Amino acid sequence: MTPHGFRAVFSTTAHEHIKEHGFHTAIIESCLAHTDTNKVRSAYNRESKMKYFEEKRELIEWWEKWLAN
Helix, strand or coil, rough: CCCHHHHHHHHHHHHHHHHHHCCCHHHHHHCCCCCCHHHHHCCCCCCCCCCCCCHHHHHHHHHHHHCCC
């Protein structure tokens, strides 16, 4: 297992359980520090690292509980 492998497990699991935790793809991708693939939108929308801060915290808490089960 590599760090990238752990990130892939988080992404896959979080996307598969969206109905359970209620956080949409943008928040999952933000947890992984992924940026918008649309180059024009990405150039003009310089999102703060604090965007979705509370939602990301809650999603990571969900992930912690999911791992513990």
